[in-house]
Amino acid sequence: MLISNNKVTMYESLKNSINLSEEIIINVSFILDSGLKLLIPELLKANSEGKSIKILTSDYMSVTEPNALYRLLDIPGVKIFKDPEKPSFHPKTYIFKNKNNVEIYVGSSNISYSALISGVEWSYQFSGDLQNSDINNILTEFEELYEKNSFYLSLDWLRNYEKNYKKKEFQHYIDPDFPKILAKEIEPIKFQVPALYELSKTREEGFNKALVIVATGLGKTYLSAFDSMNFNKILFVAHRDEILKDTQKTFETIYSDSKSYGFFNGSTKETKKDIIFASVQTLSKSDYLSEEYFSKDYFDYIVIDEFHHSSAKSYSEILNYFKPKFLLGLTATPDRADSGDIYKLCDYNIAYECDFRVAINNGWLTPFQYFGVYDDTDYSLIPWRGGKYDLESLENSLVLEKRLQLILKKYLEYRKNSSIAFCASVKHAKVMQEYFLKNNIKSEIILGETSISDRQNIIKKFKEGKLDIIFTVDIFNEGIDIPCIDTVLFLRPTSSYTIFIQQLGRGLRTYPNKHQLRVLDFVGNYKGAELKPSFLSGFTKGKNIPKSPLDENFVLPEGCSANFDFKIIEYFEERKNKRDNVLQKLVEDYLKVKELLNKTPSIMDVYTFGEYPIHLYLKKYRSWYNFLKAVNDLDEKEQQFTEKAIDFLEFLEKTAMTKSYKIPLFLSLFGVEPKRTSLFFSFSLKSHLTIFHLLC
Structure with missing residues (x-):
């Protein structure tokens, strides 16, 4: 037949x-x-x-x-x-x-x-x-x-x-x-399929907390809706009301009328609902974290959106009060320049991770077409204070007529339909918008001070094709879903991988007839500019070592391309050839973390907030103790360690954790009682470093 x-x-x-x-x-x-x-x-x-x-x-x-x-x-x-x-x-x-x-x-x-x-x-x-x-x-x-x-x-x-x-x-x-077919079906797609499997497995292993790290634009909210389906009472926490409203629509799409929905924010205080969408600013107040509103075990399943903020006091209040059966943290950028260790808040349990490189390779995000445009602004003349450029001097340098002309020229040459431009400051954004309006480019500006209603109206016009470009600063870094964006302009010096990927991610969402995102990046001799090729390759935090577009290992995600002006490539090569001694770079990186945290960093702190992988420290200095000694950062007690104690610490760093009894044995030796034995049977690098941090 x-x-x-x-x-x-x-x-x-x-x-x-x-x-x-x-x-x-x-x-x-x-x-x-x-x-x-x-x-x-x-x-x-x-x-x-x-x-x-x-x-x-x-x-x-x-x-x-x-x-x-x-x-x-x-x-x-x-x-x-x-x-x-x-x-x-x-x-x-x-x-x-x-x-x-x-x-x-x-x-x-x-x-x-x-x-x-x-x-x-x-x-x-x-x-x-x-x-x-x-x-x-x-x-x-x-x-x-x-x-x-x-x-x-x-x-x-x-x-x-x-x-x-x-x-x-x-x-x-x-x-x-x-x-x-996908348009007609409501079911897990893209990264949600493996992520749901990994979350299910992590609960089977005894974890009641997990962190999911996935690139911007993949649908993290839908993941939480699917994953929470076997739980009764659900809490979703976010930092903006617009996110909460969009999230409610997502959950309604999945649950329909099988659940009741409520909001807990500045204007509404609903408590007797199956799913509560709560503003972190409101829920974290001591008046509301009480039996009068919610018992500690009221929610079976709690979702914390943009979990990289969770080390802030407002989030900590919520996390310390509630005792759910399962806590899910969602983020695209876990490594933030703040003083908190968000990994610890999830018991160092990363259930699933998918960066933008993997997402593009799988066809879940749109490939990019990157153009590095040479910017002759001399950033060496701009004062550098507290880890950033002096804002007033930076603004004055970025709004010069010749730079405005260059940006407009390149925009007209490369633009597609719907553009977003990231600026260095409010003043910079306003000058850019005025200049584009003067040249008959339909543009608007969205800033932190822009009212919610005005913001929504501007975005609506943008989606309808009535605007060519929106200028902004950092307000679009998180929580904005505008899939039609097909052109992104970096008009500011961007040396942070986190910020670069957040802003790039605004345009990576898939959209009908959008085959590639076009990126215009105005690159000068600012600090960290030489890291751009690493960023584009998908090298995440801890591996951001400068490389040149001419290097053999400069490999982009599938379907992506990068074109740098020759002067930029010459600058990258010059920086690469004049790189400082590795030992000095490690010391500088350590001191940056120390200044950030306002304390002597642990090895885990340097792993979490530093730019260089820990193995470089251990390779160059033989042990963490030797490194601290070299930078004169041993405390009085540590300075009195005997040679045997120092040798033992070095042994702990180098011993292979191949047997499950080793970690509990060390913990017992140091009087540390594990919360769950299974937590310490995970031998990822992060877990290994966590244990060492506890031991030291």
Whole structure:
């Protein structure tokens, strides 16, 4: 029987066969999430009924999507083909066994929506008993591949596959109808699929707190709505009322009328609702953190949006008062220049992390087309005080007529439809807007002082195409969802990875007919300018070592490009050749953290807030103790340590934590009682450093 998705679809045929069979065998070269979403309910049902399931697929040409494999993690018997001598893998075969009868589909259909439902595919269905030589040959050949040329799908392998995965351009042709499906369905998509799996696993392991770090524009709010579905009372905390209103719409989309919704902010104090959307400024007041309003265990599930702010006093009041069954922190930028350790607030449990590089490679965010424009402003003449440029002097340098002319010229040359420009100050933004208006460019300005109603009206006009460009300072760094932005202008010196990625992220959201985000960055000789290539490569905090666009390891996310003016490249090369001694840079970095925290930093503080990886300190100074000694930062007690004590500290730093008993043993030795044993069985670098911080 021929199945061509004409009168009968491959999906309908496979669904029926899965339900009627006792043993299921699937042997396909690739699996896309669009197709697996159709089959996974039937496969999970079959697994729960105790049916034997064997699935063999491959990472050949990296076509198989990580999300599809995440959905298969709960099904035992899933394997990945691996044969170094025969790297290509193209079978499309489905086998269903019932006692002595075997049903087989062989043809052109892999697992994708197009292959199973909408595309022109040919698959031949036939059946017979185990005495049939052709059927026996097929089963024997499959067992050979499955047993000898494959490995079991594991979470560790999949995490690595996801981080290195790059969606190919031709995949859009494999599933041309899939985007239309997404518009009609309300279910986890993009990063939400692996993140939900990781959150489920972390709760199974005993954690009641978790941090999810994902790039701006991926849909963190939807993740929290999906993840909270098994909890009764939910609290969502954010710092702006606009975010709370948008969040309520998101939760309503998921929960519909199965839950009641309320707000707790400056104007409304609702308490008897299933889901409360609360302003941190209001809820954190001592009058409201009381039994009169909410008991400590009133909420089963608490979400803290923009969790990088959570070390602030207002957030701490809320976190210290409530005792939920589960706490979820959401952020795109965990490493902030404040004095708090937000990782500690989540027990150093990062359940899932997806930076903008991984998101672009997976096709979840829009690729960028970056232009580094040479800015001849001489920043060396601008005073540098307290870790930043003197604002008045900076403003005066940025509003010179020749610079305004340069920006306008480049804007007219490269602009698309909807532009956002980030300025250094209110004065700078106002001058830019006035200059653009004078040149007949439809522009507006949004600042902290802009009223909410005016802000909403401006954004509405912008989305309707009635504005060309909006000038702002930092107000758009967080909590703004304007997917139509297709051009971003950096008109300020930006040397912070966090700020750069936040502002770049404003334009990375996907949008119909937006194939690339255009970025105009006016780069001069300001401090940290040489880090831009590292930022664009997706090097996160702790790895921001200057590199040149000419370096071999200057690799951009899939579909992205970067073009720097020659004078900028010359400057980068000059800075690279004149880089200071590494030892001096480490000392300077340490002193910056010390000034920031107003105390002698621990090794964990330097890991969290410093720019250089900890292993450099340990490599260059042999131990953390030696480094502190070199910078004269040992306290009186530490100066009296014996050689044996110093050797023991060095031993703790260098010993391999390969056995689960080591950390509890050290904790017991130092009188530290772990809150949960499972917390200390996580051997990530961050966990290792956390333990060492406790020990020292």
